[in-house]
Amino acid sequence: MPDFGYKISKDRQINFDENSKNLFAEVAMREPSVYRCISCGTCAATCSAAQFTSYSLRKMILLLKRGEDKEVITSVSRCMLCGKCQLACPMGVNTRNLILSIQNAIKKLSHV
Amino acid sequence: MLQEGKKALWKEYQKEIADDRYFYVRSCVRQNFFPASETTFLRILTEELGKSVYEHPHHTSCSGVGYHSDVIPFETTMTMVARQFALMTESGFMNFVPSCITSFGLYTEVLETWHHFPEVEARIRETLRKATGREFEKPANLAHASDIIYKLRNEIADRAKYKLVNHNTGQPLRGVEHIGCHYAKMFPHKGVGGAEYPYVLVGMIESWGGEVVDYPERRHCCGFGFRQYLVKANRGYSVASSKKKFESMAPYKPDFILTNCPGCPYFLDRWQYAIAEMEGTTYGEDGMGIPVLTYEELAGLVLGYDPWDLGLQVHQVSVEPLLDKMGIPYNSSKKYLGKNGKFLGVPFKPAAIKVC
Numbered sequence: 001m002p003d004f005g006y007k008i009s010k011d012r013q014i015n016f017d018e019n020s021k022n023l024f025a026e027v028a029m030r031e032p033s034v035y036r037c038i039s040c041g042t043c044a045a046t047c048s049a050a051q052f053t054s055y056s057l058r059k060m061i062l063l064l065k066r067g068e069d070k071e072v073i074t075s076v077s078r079c080m081l082c083g084k085c086q087l088a089c090p091m092g093v094n095t096r097n098l099i100l101s102i103q104n105a106i107k108k109l110s111h112v
Numbered sequence: 113m114l115q116e117g118k119k120a121l122w123k124e125y126q127k128e129i130a131d132d133r134y135f136y137v138r139s140c141v142r143q144n145f146f147p148a149s150e151t152t153f154l155r156i157l158t159e160e161l162g163k164s165v166y167e168h169p170h171h172t173s174c175s176g177v178g179y180h181s182d183v184i185p186f187e188t189t190m191t192m193v194a195r196q197f198a199l200m201t202e203s204g205f206m207n208f209v210p211s212c213i214t215s216f217g218l219y220t221e222v223l224e225t226w227h228h229f230p231e232v233e234a235r236i237r238e239t240l241r242k243a244t245g246r247e248f249e250k251p252a253n254l255a256h257a258s259d260i261i262y263k264l265r266n267e268i269a270d271r272a273k274y275k276l277v278n279h280n281t282g283q284p285l286r287g288v289e290h291i292g293c294h295y296a297k298m299f300p301h302k303g304v305g306g307a308e309y310p311y312v313l314v315g316m317i318e319s320w321g322g323e324v325v326d327y328p329e330r331r332h333c334c335g336f337g338f339r340q341y342l343v344k345a346n347r348g349y350s351v352a353s354s355k356k357k358f359e360s361m362a363p364y365k366p367d368f369i370l371t372n373c374p375g376c377p378y379f380l381d382r383w384q385y386a387i388a389e390m391e392g393t394t395y396g397e398d399g400m401g402i403p404v405l406t407y408e409e410l411a412g413l414v415l416g417y418d419p420w421d422l423g424l425q426v427h428q429v430s431v432e433p434l435l436d437k438m439g440i441p442y443n444s445s446k447k448y449l450g451k452n453g454k455f456l457g458v459p460f461k462p463a464a465i466k467v468c
Contacts (some may be wrong), residue, residue: 100419
């Protein structure tokens with residue numbers, strides 16, 4: 001095969017017929033302030049865990065809304081529950097309870 | 113949605129298309145990609161249909177390629193467009209016809225900008241006057257070259273030597289059409305049929321006897337999109353876009369792909385080779401690709417022009433299966449002869465995709 005210098009990029013289209021949004025629905029029922037998130041990223045910018053890992057609450061909320069649960073399940077335990085994101089969030093999302101709600105929802109829906 | 117519903121919707125999106133005295137401006141890249149398409153457009157208009165077309169020797173790029181690559185500011189682009197309009201005004205041919213889809217989108221964008229911000233137009237007029245001493249009028253009509261062929265499609269059909277019909281079975285050939293994004297996605301009312309249901313190419317296929325196949329990713333970009341291919345590292349996104357379209361259209365077994373943009377036919381044609389080399393996947397019959405044509409090439413075939421005069425030998429995907437279906441005779445020994453009869457050489461045959 002000739003060396004083209006690039007490869008075919010992986011398709012990142014999200015198929016909502018295949019992805020379930022049950023986890024997000026369960027989380028939102030437990031912590032409705034998640035609906036106020038505007039994905040500004042202030043939480044991720046102030047996050048201590050994000051300094052050392054790829055953890056990002058902003059990204060997790062987006063993934064949850066898209067039904068892309070796999071990465072959420074593997075990364076949610078990286079949060080140290082320090083609560084700095086909650087102090088910084090301009091929309092007043094209860095981020096600490098949101099993290100706990102995600103963990104509990106995952107257990108309830110037997111994702112683990 | 114039912115086909116009847118689509119047809120009812122597109123009928124709301126119509127545009128005025130001039131019927132003669134065209135000021136034709138060529139594309140920067142089409143003469144390299146598909147070298148006979150623009151010549152064929154002029155041949156059809158002037159020799160077949162008796163229209164008047166003027167080309168100005170001092171016409172330059174519209175600068176759209178630089179504008180969409182973020183290397184030329186809009187003020188510069190508007191002044192260059194103003195200069196093209198000045199050339200048009202000097203020629204007296206006031207119906208402006210760009211060959212390129214991006215040019216068409218850009219001219220439309222500039223005219224819309226001037227319509228909503230007259231002070232910008234006044235500033236550009238002053239800039240052009242200071243730089244070149246030229247004055248200009250706005251076009252009486254702005255239509256893409258495919259709009260012109262669309263308008264004249266029935267006259268071409270009247271003169272057709274071949275139809276888009278399988279001459280062995282009598283069944284209509286199945287075509288998929290792909291509209292350039294800059295044709296109607298930016299200004300839907302400036303395209304025949306709008307952004308969702310463009311009819312400009314559909315009308316040609318139907319008038320010339322073919323059948324149009326609807327497929328899920330019909331309106332997806334081909335992947336040309338300047339930023340996606342200018343930087344080599346980004347070309348994976350470009351080929352991924354084309355691949356998505358091929359995978360979507362392949363189950364419908366189209367006989368050809370028809371396009372109206374400089375980049376779309378090039379990428380839809382060449383990426384079939386690249387995908388075959390990278391993944392071993394081909395989308396046509398018997399390990400071949402799906403032939404990709406410009407609307408001028410298809411019109412030329414319908415009118416009975418020699419396929420090699422139309423430049424079909426420079427396509428990556430072989431067009432012979434389509435010619436065989438249409439019953440168009442061709443001389444394989446003359447495929448790689450230049451206009452003066454000189455042998456140009458045979459291109460390297462790829463291993464992963466079958467070619468004639």
